[in-house]
Amino acid sequence: DIAVSARSVSKTYGETEALRDMTIEFPRGQLTSLLGPSGCGKTTLLKIIAGLLEPNSGTIEVNGKPVTGPGEDRAFVFQDFALLPWASVMRNVAFGLELRGVAKSEREAIAAKYIADVGLKGFEKSFPHELSGGMRQRVGLARALSVNADVLLMDEPFSAVDEQTRRKFQEDLLSLVQNENKTFIFVTHSIEEAVYVSDQIALLLPRPSRVSEIIRPSGLRM
Ligand code: ADP
Ligand code: ADP
Numbered sequence: 001d002i003a004v005s006a007r008s009v010s011k012t013y014g015e016t017e018a019l020r021d022m023t024i025e026f027p028r029g030q031l032t033s034l035l036g037p038s039g040c041g042k043t044t045l046l047k048i049i050a051g052l053l054e055p056n057s058g059t060i061e062v063n064g065k066p067v068t069g070p071g072e073d074r075a076f077v078f079q080d081f082a083l084l085p086w087a088s089v090m091r092n093v094a095f096g097l098e099l100r101g102v103a104k105s106e107r108e109a110i111a112a113k114y115i116a117d118v119g120l121k122g123f124e125k126s127f128p129h130e131l132s133g134g135m136r137q138r139v140g141l142a143r144a145l146s147v148n149a150d151v152l153l154m155d156e157p158f159s160a161v162d163e164q165t166r167r168k169f170q171e172d173l174l175s176l177v178q179n180e181n182k183t184f185i186f187v188t189h190s191i192e193e194a195v196y197v198s199d200q201i202a203l204l205l206p207r208p209s210r211v212s213e214i215i216r217p218s219g220l221r222m
Helices: 042-050 089-099 104-117 133-146 163-179 191-197
Strands: 002-013 016-027 031-035 057-062 074-077 151-155 183-188 200-205 210-215
Touching: 002 042, 002 183, 016 042, 016 183, 031 042, 031 191, 042 057, 042 074, 042 151, 042 183, 074 133, 089 104, 089 133, 104 133, 133 151, 133 163, 163 183, 163 191, 183 191
Parallel strands: 031 183, 031 200, 074 151, 151 183
Antiparallel strands: 002 016, 002 057, 200 210
16 A cells, blocks of 8 residues: 655756656555665655655655645654744644644644643743754654644654654654554665664665665564
């Protein structure tokens, strides 16, 4: 069962060729890492899947439907968390629901649940600058989870935290993948991280960008 597919996707920025004829499938309920060196087109592919960027050619399908822009079936977790600095944790987490037109009382109830789920109960009224990097990361994750999208797109989400916190997040992510029937597409340049969290790893190579290999580590998941 394929949740997301990219077919023959190409993308150039002016003279720079970021993706050439990229074809890849993402199985439902699994975590696929896009692994490769800096500049090989990982973020570009993720943004195209998110509908934030248009390819020059090729098609993306989510649940069998062609992607023409951002949609409620996908949520994006940014590298820098993209939190609103002037807004509280509650407002930040509820923001995705606000964009989707959910009424205030309902979205705050939903947001409160996910704030608690990521271990930030009691910090609802705090502002991003009052939190550690790890806590800000959890706010970004709570926002992405709260909109209940099928597909979670994560761009190096753990890059801003220390080694110990990163390992904890990787473990949290593993239990999320096991407990929620969501499809995760996870960008990383760390082989170690990819091997630790993935059901499958797509190895991307630059010049021209292409998927060189799909690796399915065995025995990673019980
Ligand atoms: P990765 O995420 O693997 O580091 P990117 O998708 O960010 O790769 O970038 C792929 C290529 O496209 C790189 O050569 C990068 O410099 C170039 N690129 C990315 N975004 C832009 C942009 N907005 N304008 C021009 N070139 C870009
Ligand atoms: P994280 O693992 O989220 O990066 P830290 O290692 O910085 O957190 O801190 C460990 C714990 O200390 C956090 O989970 C949180 O409970 C508490 N903490 C961290 N920063 C703050 C803060 N600015 N205000 C209150 N408590 C904090």
